[in-house]
Amino acid sequence: MRFGFLIFDGVEELDLLGPWELVGVWAEYFDGPDERLLVATQPGPVRCAKGLTLTADVCFAECPALDVLLVPGGRGTRRVVDEAATIAFISECASQCQALLSVCTGAFLLHRAGVLTGQPATTHWASLDRLRALGDVAVHETRFTHTGHIWTSAGVSAGMDMTLAFIADTAGERTAGEVQRWAEYYPHDRRYGDAHLADGVPRYVNEPPVSR
Numbered sequence: 582m583r584f585g586f587l588i589f590d591g592v593e594e595l596d597l598l599g600p601w602e603l604v605g606v607w608a609e610y611f612d613g614p615d616e617r618l619l620v621a622t623q624p625g626p627v628r629c630a631k632g633l634t635l636t637a638d639v640c641f642a643e644c645p646a647l648d649v650l651l652v653p654g655g656r657g658t659r660r661v662v663d664e665a666a667t668i669a670f671i672s673e674c675a676s677q678c679q680a681l682l683s684v685c686t687g688a689f690l691l692h693r694a695g696v697l698t699g700q701p702a703t704t705h706w707a708s709l710d711r712l713r714a715l716g717d718v719a720v721h722e723t724r725f726t727h728t729g730h731i732w733t734s735a736g737v738s739a740g741m742d743m744t745l746a747f748i749a750d751t752a753g754e755r756t757a758g759e760v761q762r763w764a765e766y767y768p769h770d771r772r773y774g775d776a777h778l779a780d781g782v783p784r785y786v787n788e789p790p791v792s793r
Contacts, residue, residue: 582614585647588627588635589667591657596684599741600651606760607748620644622666630655641670650674653740654685654705662693682732682747684740688712691733701726705736741766
């Protein structure tokens, strides 16, 4: 399996690196993907939203066929959504890949590529209304959604939940459990302060992920 990760200026670090870590654990210890690639529109450094600099392994023109593409979010998506080359690349992957995954506002890139019309999807809580305003997406306030070969997740850390679910769907619950254990990714249930409250109700509490 060849697993691609799209990168671009302004990408949110954990949107990308959380799934990268989990897929890496899967690959290194539990017979996961044979190859992981950072893919960008052109060669050269990419400056992430919080200042980290990454370098792509391949650009679009040199990218081999991918089995999976993960599209992260971040403030850079507001610019990238209008980049024809990036949207064309996502669209091509959507028609050829076994799975297409988005994290956070990466959902807007999937939508522009034409793959979310009439489908359930989610994104970062601060962008849910913007996703609803598109008018043709069934928006869910949940950690992740899964329909056919399309996956979307809520913001930032939610991409790790989606990635574990994808591993479970692809390689089985036992493998996903081994990856989770190795990474020690067991989110603590403590919530600090009241920033998580929306109209007095914690988000996502007792709400299962959307899958069909």
